[in-house]
Amino acid sequence: MSNSQVCHTFEAALEMAIEMENESFRHYLRGILIVRDKAARDILKEMALDELEHKYELEKALVEGSMGGEHQLNRPVPTMNLDYVLSKKDLAPDSGVREALAYAIHLEKNALDFYQRMAQGCAGAPMAELFRRIGNDESRHLQKLEDLYEAHFLSEN
Template sequence: MSDVCYTFEAAVEMAVKMEDEGFRHYLDAMRVVKNKGAREILRDAALDELNHKHELEKALVDGQMEGGEGLSKPVPTMNLGYVLAKQELRQDSDARQALAYAIHLEKGAIDFYKRMATGCAGAPMAKLFEQLLADESRHLQSLEDMYEDHFMTEN
């Protein structure tokens, strides 16, 4: 996939599918987890995915992606996805486990958009994928900050 670039419509359709899959993962996890704090984290992440999907679908209708030109650079993250174990959530999963789950899902989205931006380097679609990559990196940073604030030992 990294050596291929797509038309605007195909690129946005792939991104819509990626966001929908993320939403479905969060929704499925919400149906399993009973912990109120964990459900709230998953709910917020699911709504964020729906928002991304809506913006992408709007871009399909408009024929272009609006805004975000000044925010097209990914932000640095702590890469907690490499440290935290990737686990499926269970009924007794807590907020810490829900955050780790969300961090892994966002890392997957970042990897996807990074591959797509690289595959489209120099083409108009690269800008779209760079914008989506930057947005996902900000979301990942937010989740990692929340994890650090609540669960890292020095805090």
């Protein structure tokens, strides 16, 4: 049985979420170290810092024994599902903004899917709400990236 099919204690759930955020941060960090394009690195840096902030909030909740009631996490935000049309490729030294955004969109979509599966695995239990709220925050990150991609590469101008 996979981790997403069972419900966990508050502490175990937060540890899993922290690990997810840390893994995403490491992916962004590797991209920052590989990519030469400054604008692409800036996007990856911003997303890495978002992951660190998210991880910090989760670690803080672990220490305090509860999650705060952030209002922005109450609902998921709609996304365009660009991950379905953008190919998933590793970053290379010559990757530009388009590739960095596509890479980040896939990372955020993976995180969103993880949290949605965890929420479903805990349906009816208090932990489901925690995973749902974290997933909602991931949907906000994903929307931000998709909006950037749309503005730069899908405009009709």
